[in-house]
Amino acid sequence: MESIFDISEYIASLKNKKDEKLISSIYDIETCETRIEIPKSFEEKIFGYITGQKMENADESEVEEILQKVRNQKILKVINRWTYESALYNYLRALRPGVNIKDSKKQEAWFKSNIEETKDNCDFCEPEKYTPEDSFGRIYGKHCITAANLARFDRFHSLLIFKRHNPLDFSEDELSDYIDTAFKWFERIKGISPEHSYSLLIWNCLPRAGASQIHGHMQMLASKTIYPKMAHLLSTAKEYKEKMGIDYFEALYNIHNILGLSIDRENLKVLFYITPVKEKEVFVIADSIDSNFKIFIHQTLRKLIDELKVFSFNFSLYKIPISGKKNVIYFARIVDRGNILSKTSDIASMELYASSVIANDPIKLKKLLN
Ligand SMILES: [Zn+2]
Missing domain, CATH: 3.30.428.10 (HIT-like)
Structure with missing residues (x-):
């Protein structure tokens, strides 16, 4: 076909x-x-x-x-x-x-300048200073760190913040570490509340996909139902x-x-x-x-x-x-x-x-x- x-x-x-x-x-x-x-x-x-x-x-x-x-x-x-x-x-x-070269060049230029502009004053570049933490503390990955979500929409709802500001700049090793660290967080929640066994990891990449911050980050939710x-x-x-x-x-x-x-x-x-x-x-x-x-x-x-x-x-x-x-x-x-x-x-x-x-x-x- x-x-x-x-x-x-x-x-x-x-x-x-x-x-x-x-x-x-x-x-x-x-x-x-x-x-x-x-x-x-x-x-x-x-x-x-x-x-x-x-x-x-x-x-x-x-x-x-x-x-x-x-x-x-x-x-x-x-x-x-x-x-x-x-x-x-x-x-x-x-x-x-399939790919509009002119459009993608414009997007690339905008993205690059936006990454530079948002680096100063980025809370997620200094997560331990400017993000809340879960009651049990943080989980440290090689390339990321967890934080509590400031505006939660479920009892267990936290962030996985990448070390890199640029969300599109990640290697296989980095992405693997993000996923592994998220699953360590899910395990930690299971230890606290075993019935919260439905684990959801989501990544809204850039504001167009719903992200409130440019800085690379995912969200983790563990729910009872x-x-x-x-x-x-x-x-x-x-x-x-x-x-x-x-x-x-x-x-x-x-x-x-x-x-x-x-x-x-x-x-x-x-x-x-x-x-x-x-x-x-x-x-x-x-x-x-x-x-x-x-x-x-x-x-x-x-x-x-x-x-x-x-x-x-x-x-x-x-x-x-x-x-x-x-x-x-x-x-x-x-x-x-x-x-x-x-x-x-x-x-x-x-x-x-x-x-x-x-x-x-x-x-x-x-x-x-x-
Ligand atoms: Zn940042």
Whole structure:
């Protein structure tokens, strides 16, 4: 499959009809076409928007091909009938080149100057002086330190502050240390209150992703009950298993595998999710947090940052105790939050009240990240 917009044809062409049945046991996939008319006076602007080039420099057939695609747009809706996760793919945006060099250079320049400007007067550069600590004190990693969150939203809610001010500057060793130190904090909480066994590690990178400070930091939450979004996912998985007789996460992985949108690396399964919460989402299901997991997360983040020019992202890692042989399962998710200089939010009424609208093709994302 070259593009996610070919998904219906691809599924119809599958030789093993069991594969088609498995896909339709979870997803409703709807494709259709819609036509718009473009006034002559608007063609030049449209061409520039899609290609980033001037129409006068392009040859006639190229111009006509682009304009035809704009006139006859494809619609693709992917809906998970169990979780109600859904994606409406934006064909026009998908026509645009993956990395806009001009935009990413502007973002890079702004980011660099902002990093320098915020270094003076940064509380997180001197965490022991300017951040509160947990009642049991701090946990010291090689490259980070923990602090209590000043404005908590759960009983156990703390920060993991990187030694480096620049959040995008991290090595494999540093990222591994951040994760290890967070898990030391979770263990400490377990010692204090064993029932707070749901561990959530999140990273809002840069203000566009919700961070209040530029300085690199993650947040750790240990809760007594599972957070509702994850509870919904797990109850759906249970319901699917009861009705279909197959493990939901196995089915989810197998579907992405059939579509060429998965990677299997020992104890972790990676999905280039077809109903992403927003752009370029990577969904990882892991049995344990070992070096294999940390290397993969590091590689993925570095490729997103260095090659795809992602500056702002959300990362989450959720540890969930489950019944059965495995007794624990980990979900890690990474999502791009878009241009840090854009005045337009990436989350709008559609995302809040209806469905995610997606511009990036998971097929292309897998090719770029793999
Ligand atoms: Zn700092």
